[in-house]
Amino acid sequence: MTPRLTVAELPDRVRRLAQGRPGQRVVIGIVGPPGAGKSTVSERLAALLGAEARVLPMDGFHLAQRELERLGRADRKGAPDTFDVDGYVNALTRVRADTVATVYVPAFDRTLEEPIACALPFGPDVRVVLTEGNYLLHDAGGWEQVCPLLDECWYLDVDDAVRVARLVDRHIRHGRSEPAARAWVEQVDERNTALVALGRDRADVLVALD
Template sequence: MPAFDSLNGFAHSADVPVALDKIHQALNQPKRTLIGLTGGPGSGKSTLASHLHQCLSTHAQEQVICLSMDGFHLSKAQLQALPNAEDAFARRGAPWTFDSEAFIARVKSIKQAYQQDRILWPSFDHALGDPIENDQSIHQDIKVVLIEGLYLLHQQDGWQESKALFDEQWFLDVPVEIAIERLAKRHMSVWKFSHEQAMDRIKQSDGLNAALVAGYQHHADWQLKV
C-alpha cells in the first residue's frame, strides 16, 4: 500500500473502509455500477480514488476502474477560439471550460455498454495542458466505474443531467485550509509559481470553483470526511 502524507489522511479516515465496503457491495450486483466522487479543488479526489483501488484485492481491482472528469477540459485551441478567450484561460477549470455535453454522452455510453462494448475515455496531460483523447479503455466486463471530478453534481452550464447518470454520488469533504495548501503546492510544482502567485491563482479561480462545488454537496448521496 502506498504511503500517504499527513495532508491526505485517508489511511486514518473511518470513511475509507465504508467506501471500500460500498465498492464490494457494488461488485456483487448483477449490473455495472457508476460511482461519482465529487469535491472541491485540492480535496484529494484522484488520490482517494487511487487509494481505494489499491486497497482492493487483485481480483477486485480487475473489475474496478477509476476515471477523471479532467479529460473533458476544453483544449487550449478550443479556449482560444472562444469570444472570451482571455477570460476562459484565466478561469480554466470553471464549469463552462469543460465539454459537458461530451462528458454526459460518454457516461451514458458507459452505462449502456456493460458486457457489450469497450468504451474509450480521455485523460488530461498536465505537462501539455491539454486532454488526450481515448487514452483509457473501459473493458466491457468492468463492474464498477468510479469517476472523480468537480462538477458531477453541478446543476448549470450543461451539467444538469450528470447526477442522475450515477448510481451513487459521493462528496469528499476536507477542511478548506488543507485544500488550499495542496493547491498551492500543486501550482508551485506544476506551473513553477511562487507562493504568492499560487495564492493569487487560488483566489481568482480555484476559490470560485470551490464555492460552486460546495453549494451542491447536499445533493450527494454520501459525504466522506477525512
C-alpha cells in the same frame, strides 16, 4: 442524515451496490472542490477494489488550451464552462450501458495541461466505474445531466487550509511562481470551490478526509 464514512469503509459500500445490480456496471461519482483529493481517493479506492474497478476522470473533458483561448476562457480554466460537458455525459452514458464493447475515454495530462483522447479503456471486465470531478452535483449548464447517470455520488470533506495548501503546491509544481499560484487559487480555484460546495447537501455520502 447523510452518512459520513472513511475511505476504508467505501469498498464495502461499493460491493453492496454491485450486488444490487447483477450483470450491470456500478457508476460512483466522487466529487469535491479543487484540491480535495478526488484523484487520490479514486485511485486508492480502485486499488482496493481490484481489476474490476477503473477511474473515469472528468478532467479528461477539459477543453484544449487553444480552444479556451479562442473562447476567451483561458484565464479561468477549471470553471464549469471550460469543459465539454456533453462529451462527458455521452461517455458516462456509453460506459454505463455498454458492457460488451471497449469504450475509450480521454485522460488529462497534468504535465501538458491538456486532455489526451482515447487514453482510458473500459472493457467488459470493468464492473465498477469511479468517476471523479468538481461538478458532478452542479445543477446548471448541462451538468444536471450527470447525477441521473450515477448510482451514488460522494462528496469529499476536507479541511480548507489543507486543501488550499495542496492547490498552491500543485500550481508551483506545474510551473507557476508562488505569488502567481496563490493568486490563481484565490481568484479562480476558490470561486469554483463555492460552486462545488452548493451541491454538498445533495451527496449520498460525505467522505471524511484528514
